Amino acid sequence: MQRTIFLLGIALLLSACSVEPWVKPYERDRIADPIMSFDRNPVSSSYTHHVYEAREGARGATGSAGGGCGCN
Amino acid sequence: MRLTSAIALLLVATASFSAVLPEDRADILYHSYDGDNVTIQGPSLLIRKKFAENFSASANYYVDSVSSASIDVVTTASPYTEERTQYSVGMDFLHDRWILNLGLSNSEENDFTANTLSIGISQDFFGDLTTVSLGYSLGDDEVRRRGDANFGDTIQRQNYRLGISQIVTRNLLLGFSVETVTDEGFLNNPYRSVRYVDPGSAIGFSYEPEIYPRTRTSQAAAFRWRYHLPYRAALHGEYRRYGDTWDISADTFEIGYSHPIGSSWILEGKVRSYSQSRADFFSDLFPRAQYQNFLARDKELSSFSSQTLHLGVSYNIARSGWWIFERGSVNFSYDYIEFDYEDFRDLRQPAAIAGDEPLFNFGADVLQFFISFWF
Numbered sequence: 001m002q003r004t005i006f007l008l009g010i011a012l013l014l015s016a017c018s019v020e021p022w023v024k025p026y027e028r029d030r031i032a033d034p035i036m037s038f039d040r041n042p043v044s045s046s047y048t049h050h051v052y053e054a055r056e057g058a059r060g061a062t063g064s065a066g067g068g069c070g071c072n
Numbered sequence: 073m074r075l076t077s078a079i080a081l082l083l084v085a086t087a088s089f090s091a092v093l094p095e096d097r098a099d100i101l102y103h104s105y106d107g108d109n110v111t112i113q114g115p116s117l118l119i120r121k122k123f124a125e126n127f128s129a130s131a132n133y134y135v136d137s138v139s140s141a142s143i144d145v146v147t148t149a150s151p152y153t154e155e156r157t158q159y160s161v162g163m164d165f166l167h168d169r170w171i172l173n174l175g176l177s178n179s180e181e182n183d184f185t186a187n188t189l190s191i192g193i194s195q196d197f198f199g200d201l202t203t204v205s206l207g208y209s210l211g212d213d214e215v216r217r218r219g220d221a222n223f224g225d226t227i228q229r230q231n232y233r234l235g236i237s238q239i240v241t242r243n244l245l246l247g248f249s250v251e252t253v254t255d256e257g258f259l260n261n262p263y264r265s266v267r268y269v270d271p272g273s274a275i276g277f278s279y280e281p282e283i284y285p286r287t288r289t290s291q292a293a294a295f296r297w298r299y300h301l302p303y304r305a306a307l308h309g310e311y312r313r314y315g316d317t318w319d320i321s322a323d324t325f326e327i328g329y330s331h332p333i334g335s336s337w338i339l340e341g342k343v344r345s346y347s348q349s350r351a352d353f354f355s356d357l358f359p360r361a362q363y364q365n366f367l368a369r370d371k372e373l374s375s376f377s378s379q380t381l382h383l384g385v386s387y388n389i390a391r392s393g394w395w396i397f398e399r400g401s402v403n404f405s406y407d408y409i410e411f412d413y414e415d416f417r418d419l420r421q422p423a424a425i426a427g428d429e430p431l432f433n434f435g436a437d438v439l440q441f442f443i444s445f446w447f
Binding site for chain 2: 020021022023025027028030031034036038043047048052057058061063
């Protein structure tokens with residue numbers, strides 16, 4: 001799956017320079033609102049991910065860099 | 073895999089659009105977890121500052137002060153207290169419209185040391201509508217066992233990450249991320265045991281140490297979205313699918329709502345649902361001693377589900393600036409998490425026949441209080 005994702009990524013990158021932005025910079029006021037941020041408070045989301053990672057079997061793809069757990 | 077990653081990295085590096093460094097800010101957080109007779113609390117301090125125009129440095133200090141009398145501890149060991157301290161530093165470098173980041177982290181406990189090196193790169197495309205990021209982490213851990221000077225082992229961890237975020241319309245933002253993690257080394261908890269049917273025991277069973285495989289590879293993919301409603305508020309959601317070579321598969325669903333009131337308050341609510349299947353070498357009660365090569369009775373590897381209710385509130389302070397700060401916020405959040413195990417039994421409530429004990433479940437309260445300043 002990882003390989004397919006990377007190949008799709010490459011195709012996306014190769015076509016990057018020929019596309020006009022369909023949401024103009026002056027139309028991005030709502031997107032720029034802090035309530036639309038995927039990670040408005042990194043110190044809090046990092047802690048929350050740690051709480052789950054220590055108690056659940058699943059890990060990864062949480063949107064943050066991760067790191068050592070040491071959850072013995 | 074590595075060649076493909078290198079090609080993708082090269083392409084990201086040679087494409088051209090703008091990027092910006094993260095904001096300068098400082099956060100002071102106090103966290104508290106209380107569930108299953110385990111309390112964990114401590115501070116987390118995070119500071120980030122730009123310098124020399126195209127660099128941004130960050131540092132994080134994090135402490136877990138643990139006091140544990142959990143079900144694993146009271147059934148096979150003794151309650152304990154310990155402290156985990158983690159230091160992390162990072163650097164972001166903005167150059168010619170792409171951002172390169174580098175991070176180092178050290179986590180210390182009396183029986184565990186974790187060192188992690190992370191690198192990543194991100195780039196905006198399509199007039200900044202799309203952001204692609206790639207990351208790699210290398211971890212080198214040392215596992216010890218309290219009271220056993222002869223025991224010592226290591227773990228090597230590698231993480232590969234790809235993330236894409238996409239502005240779809242002026243109201244809709246999508247995110248997609250995948251991550252592969254490989255672990256190699258001593259992956260057990262060195263204190264935990266499995267139980268097996270033992271007719272010679274008065275309680276019908278006995279314990280022996282867990283034995284895990286020395287390798288584990290996992291894949292996770294997540295899709296998330298945020299939608300700005302016609303009035304100033306946001307709906308957001310997430311789905312994550314997970315699978316690994318221990319045969320654990322998991323699904324996570326989240327949906328939430330953020331609602332500002334005036335220019336000072338933001339109220340947030342979220343529900344999260346998680347479920348997983350057990351590892352193929354997990355059993356609550358093995359039929360006999362040394363029943364198979366790999367043995368686990370760690371409840372994190374069992375079949376279970378968890379449900380979370382999250383409530384949060386933020387209040388903006390110093391909106392016209394204070395001292396060296398441009399603005400700030402005071403934040404509080406509460407999470408209630410309910411864990412329901414499907415094949416892990418509560419041995420504190422003995423049954424006439426081993427294996428008939430009630431299934432285990434518990435609820436946890438998670439509190440966060442933090443103050444943030446931008447400067």
